[in-house]
Amino acid sequence: MVSEQKTADVNFESLLRIFTVPEGPDSTLTQIENSLSNNLNQFLREHIVAEEKPLIEIEKDFSVSQIPEQPEFVSDHTEHLLDTLVAHSVHTSSPSFIGHMTSALPYFLMPLSKIMIALNQNLVKIETSKAFTPLERQVLGMLHRLIYGEKDPFYSQWMHSSEHSLGAFCSGGTIANITALWVARNNALKAQGSFQGVEKEGLFKAILHYGYQGLAVLVSERGHYSLKKAADVLGIGQDGLVPVKTDSNNRLCTEDLKEKIAALKAKNIKPFAVIGVAGTTETGTVDPLADIADICRQEQCHFHVDAAWGGATLMSNKYRPLLSGIELADSVTIDAHKQLYIPMGAGMVLFKNPDAMRSVEHHAQYILRKGSKDLGSHTLEGSRSGMAMLVYASMHIISRPGYELLINQSIEKAQFFANLIKQQDDFELVSEPELCLLTYRYVPHKIKQAMLKANEQQLSDITCLLNELTKHIQKTQRETGLSFVSRTQLNPSQWGRRDSIVFRVVLANPLTSNDILENILAEQRSIAALAGSLLFDLDAIANQIVGK
Amino acid sequence: MVSEQKTADVNFESLLRIFTVPEGPDSTLTQIENSLSNNLNQFLREHIVAEEKPLIEIEKDFSVSQIPEQPEFVSDHTEHLLDTLVAHSVHTSSPSFIGHMTSALPYFLMPLSKIMIALNQNLVKIETSKAFTPLERQVLGMLHRLIYGEKDPFYSQWMHSSEHSLGAFCSGGTIANITALWVARNNALKAQGSFQGVEKEGLFKAILHYGYQGLAVLVSERGHYSLKKAADVLGIGQDGLVPVKTDSNNRLCTEDLKEKIAALKAKNIKPFAVIGVAGTTETGTVDPLADIADICRQEQCHFHVDAAWGGATLMSNKYRPLLSGIELADSVTIDAHKQLYIPMGAGMVLFKNPDAMRSVEHHAQYILRKGSKDLGSHTLEGSRSGMAMLVYASMHIISRPGYELLINQSIEKAQFFANLIKQQDDFELVSEPELCLLTYRYVPHKIKQAMLKANEQQLSDITCLLNELTKHIQKTQRETGLSFVSRTQLNPSQWGRRDSIVFRVVLANPLTSNDILENILAEQRSIAALAGSLLFDLDAIANQIVGK
Structure with a gap:
């Protein structure tokens, strides 16, 4: 006590x-x-x-x-x-922790978080949040404007309207994506004639009513794993999340998208949403959003952009063109706890149309009464904390040009690191950074040369061994505790789409210096040098291919 | 800056x-x-x-x-x-703020929250949370034991098992309830023969495979509004959330439950889950959990208990019998941000069977790999903060006997307030407190007497006027800002199940004194005294009935 x-x-x-x-x-x-x-x-x-x-x-x-x-x-x-x-x-704010999207926080958020914790507001309703409610609506309005760029009269009309909603604040990108697909599903299967809508009658009757054989959502094969959860929860089934091929730059291939949509329709399966990713989790790639938007318009399906991580790039006037086409999306997910440098738990989904969320609106007797401005009538979650105030405060204290500097330096640091990797004899850049995320691996110089002459079987054998080596280096480095990069598995086109394990780095921490990046490569090289039998086996294959 | x-x-x-x-x-x-x-x-x-x-x-x-x-x-x-x-x-921790479940927080949580914010761990995976992961598993274990009372060997075996999960931490009761019903739905429609399970093939094919006409979840008509959201999101449809009648004490009527289940089965609709409420939001009532458990066992359907608010009562050895039968539930929702006095955002769902969550397990390449202890493979949410540490700290600093004192005093304070209301000439207790929640209304003495002799039409007219009066008092009191009670609409059996608006109070704040409760009644009485035309109209009906 x-x-x-x-x-x-x-x-x-x-x-x-x-x-x-x-x-x-x-x-x-x-x-x-x-x-x-x-x-x-x-x-x-x-x-x-x-x-x-x-x-x-x-x-x-x-x-x-x-x-x-x-x-x-x-x-x-x-x-x-x-x-x-x-x-x-885990010291997630360490400048040498570059393995995940969780990064450093501005220190002014520590005292300001006190306001949030001490006041313990519950944003589900005005009665337990009062001024926090218009504040959250304003933050959603600001993000909406950042994406869609509507003018003042639009926001005066809708931002604080009790009957409308520009989006929903939530605990993170997963709930944001689920919310977007929930809205899309309900709008695709809405009330018609005697049918009262999927929200009332459920998915089975809805599909029977509309005469479909099933539903589908399309996303590139690099889509976030949470989308499978979303498809499962929403009753669509993981099989209903149809992966679209990617090109050699890990971007969704629009030709394949069109073919997949046609094939689904031929089977009478309704593709009700397509998801474009603005910054994939594994390669940081941005899909061709404007082209996807075109296809969605033609097919009359909901276009959602998962910009949980990459959305913050919109703060940069210099790099926002990388996300061009996002303004055509029906809905967009952004996580403020990623590149907007807010503590964990600040996800958002924004809807272009202030009417879109009507299909998921709900009411109760003691709160969320019709006509009230209670935020809870449009959120998947119920009780929620006042996290929005930290986004609000950061927007004011850092300001857009401040965020632009942070975004620009992170993208340019990734370009620096990519060049540094390319200059090394014994490293290979696997995916070029579009934003501040890149993947690479350690490949001894001799192996690099051997791979150019190797046959299919030899390439497969080498890939297997390199995968083991990459895993070993990543684990050892993590356990040594000086720095942290993560790893994932990709299918790079340059090596015949073989399953390849790679290092993955996210360069969002403004304190990560070029020196630190150089040290990380040096450390990986020295860990590799001690990987006795793996190196021996690799060397043996190289010798087979190019001779001693 | x-x-x-x-x-x-x-x-x-x-x-x-x-x-x-x-x-x-x-x-x-x-x-x-x-x-x-x-x-x-x-x-x-x-x-x-x-x-x-x-x-x-x-x-x-x-x-x-x-x-x-x-x-x-x-x-x-x-x-x-x-x-x-x-x-x-809104000063939610004010002792005179007794309208909602958001209450005061212990002050030691302010400095301790700093640890959570400053370390900014992400509980989705070990790599961004390390010791926070076993801590969260321990907290889930403690809550599991509080509910189910398994012995040490059970927890040694399952608490930290990478293949199992005793539950999930989440942002709040809504996500907890959705998670429970998601698990129940997937277990009810699991893989069988060539059918790969609802999680893979979706709800439409699942229902076709099993040959049902639909799915249903049953809950008392006092169930939380979020369950409608859950039914909508999960594709069951709000119509699939079947309300069961309540008795005069607002408890689920088991006879009606059996009849409703039989009626659903006759229509070939599968009742895959029944929800018992342990502390309804509007009346604080606990359903007859053991009886519901019996019915669920016979019907082989999932028994979920929504104890989001009332679950904390288990901390009290004295009052835990009020929740008797909860240990028979397949899953239980508890919100630590309600009566465990934790800041907003600490929901939990516990599963009796450590294997239950397998039906919603998911993996990815860069995290949540099979065999990892990453918590994210069993949660609906992805990135999550380290809230569990505040529950952990409170469990240790307050300890179970401390929580027992808090729970006991809140229940006994509600009993005091109920008696106080009954002693007044001009107030009426509408629902007796079982836990620390009760409802009541202001009814001028003369009207009380008239109601005993009134005919149906007169009763309806009086109810209408009393509803207006209750609304007026509640709004004025809230706007005056000295104290806050909430209001809701019930159908009390003593007045023919007429829609009646009532004051609703939740007496969780340990600083709410008996004096404050007396003052709240006094304030309501003086607000009523100024409600000119409403009082006049009521008086007129009373005069009709009992004479001047």
């Missing part, structure tokens, strides 16, 4: 005290807060990915399944958290 | 600084944080619900749709937030 007086008992008086505002700067809680801040700052200043301890060992600290029968002092428990949790967490 | 030097430009050096740990206790950011803490504390100490300003006026402060082109100083923006946002937010 807060009181530091030793007592084995729980009593109601001391419980009441934990709900009472602590008085003054000398209170125990203030002291704990200060020491915690110092400790966290120290943790965040150390350039390590995490203190290394095998997961199985960490699990021992979290193995008790019974809720404690004895209270702990806040100070004791804070120490316990620092030792068992903080020391073994 | 952080630097307080006046500049109209954005430059990269100053941008880098916002990502750099602020040095020492004298930094500008530390000063801002301190002044913010003081200001928030002041706000939280004032006993008002919110500074009153009409929503339409507040919206003017949030009307700009363009992202700013000029950066703001953190200090200036903080002032702006305090003036425009904090001053017009």
Whole structure:
């Protein structure tokens, strides 16, 4: 408990005290807060990915399944958290942590987060959020304008309209994508004649009513894994998520899209949505959005853009043309907790048409009454925190030109890193960066040359061994804890679409310097140098091909 | 920007600084944080619900749709937030805010939240969360044990098993309920012979394969509004959410449940899940869980308990029998941000069987690989914050007996308030509190007596007028801003199931004193006294019935 007086008992008086505002700067809680801040700052200043301890060992600290029968002092428990949790967490804001989309946060968000936590608003309804509701509507309006560029009168009319919604704030890109496809599905199977719409009668009757054999959503084979979840949840089935081929640059191939749509229609399966990806998770690629939009218009199907990660590029006047065509989308997903540098839990989906979400609108007796401005009548989630205020604050404190600088430097840093990789004898760039994400792998110089002359079988054997090597380097580097790159599996066209494991880096952290990137390659090279038997086997194949 | 030097430009050096740990206790950011803490504390100490300003006026402060082109100083923006946002937010932790389930938070969560925000872990995978993953699994284990009471060997075997899951952490009760029904739906329509399961082939083919005419979920007519959303999203359709009658105590009527199930089966509609509510949102009622469990076992359908709000009662050895039968559920929803006093965004769903979630398991190439312990392979959401650590910390600092005291006092306070209401000449208790939620209304003494003698038409007329009066009192009280009760619409059996608007209070805040409750009644009485024409009309009907 807060009181530091030793007592084995729980009593109601001391419980009441934990709900009472602590008085003054000398209170125990203030002291704990200060020491915690110092400790966290120290943790965040150390350039390590995490203190290394095998997961199985960490699990021992979290193995008790019974809720404690004895209270702990806040100070004791804070120490316990620092030792068992903080020391073994991942330093996602380290400049050498370049493996995932979770990056550094601006420090001003720490004090401002306090407002969100302390006020504990619930955005589902005005009665528990008041000013937070118009604030969230404004943030959605700002993102809508960033994408669609409508003029002032549009936003004056719709932004705060109780009957309309420019989008929905949610916990992340997955819920945003589900929301977009939910809206698209319901609009595709809406009420007609005596049929009351899929939202009322369900998918089985809807498909019978419309006389289809099934539904489909199309997305490039590089689409995010969460879309399979979405197809499953929404009753479409994972088979209904139809993968479209990609070209040698990992972009959706529009010819294949047209063929797949035609084939589905021939089977009387309704393709009700096509998803363009603006920044794929694995290669950072942007699909040809304007061309997809054309096809969707012709086919009268919903065009959704998954810009969860890449959407922030719109902040850059210089690079926003990379996402050209996004303004033609019916809906767009953007995660502010990715390249807008907001803490975890700030997803958004925006709809071009303020009427689109009517197909998922819902009401209740005690909240979300018709005509109310309660945000909850258009969200998949119910109770939600006031995360939107952190997006709002960052938009004001960093401003669009500030975000532009952050975006530009991240894209240009990726170009620098791509060139650096190309200059190495023993690395291979696998996918060029369009935004700030690229993939590459380590290939000993001799193997590189041998691959040019290898036959199919030899290429397959080499790929197998390189895959093992890449995995080994990535794991060892992660476990060493100085830096972190992630890995994934691609099918690069330059090597006959063979399943190839590659390093994947996301260069969003503004503190990641060129030196750090050089060090990461050097570290990977030295880990590879110690990979005895793998190198030996690779060398043997190379010798077969090009001679000793 | 952080630097307080006046500049109209954005430059990269100053941008880098916002990502750099602020040095020492004298930094500008530390000063801002301190002044913010003081200001928030002041706000939280004032006993008002919110500074009153009409929503339409507040919206003017949030009307700009363009992202700013000029950066703001953190200090200036903080002032702006305090003036425009904090001053017009809702004081959900006020002891006189008793209208909703959002209540006060223990103060130790403010400094501890810092750990969560500053470390910005992403719980979707080990690589961005490390120790947070076993911590979250432990929290799920603790809640599982609280509900199901399995023994140590069970938790040693399953809690940290990569192939299993005792549940899922999520943003709130809605996602928890959707997850439970998603699992139930997929298990009911699983692979069989050449059919690959609903998750692969979709709902249409699944229903054809199984030869049903549709699917249904049954829940009492007092079920949470989010279940309609769940039925819609999952493709079952809102019509597939079949309401079961309630008895005079608002509890699900098991006879009607059996009849409804039989009727559905006669139409070849598969009732694949029944939901029991442990603490309805509107009346706080607990359904007869053990009886429902019996019926579900006979019918072989999934038994889900929505204990989003009431589940915390399990912490009380004294009152846990009120939820007897919950241990028979296949799945249970609990929101830690309700009666476990955690900030917004801490929902959970627990599954009795560690294998249950296999039907929604998913994998990807770069994360969630088979055999990994990544939590993301069993969650509907993708990226998620480390909220579980706040539940973990509260479990340790408050401990079970501490939570028991909090739960007991809230239930006993509701009993006190119910008695207080019954003692009044001019108030009527509409639903008895089972947990800490009750409903009531203001009924002038004379009207009370007249109602006993009124005919059907007169009762309807009186109900109409009382509804208007209740609405008027509730709105005026909310706008006055000293206290807040919510309102909803019920169909109390004592007045012929007429649609009746009632006050609804949730007594979770430990600081809500008996005096405050007395004052709330007094305030409502004085607001009523000024409701001129409504009182006049009521009086006129009363005079008709009982004479002057």
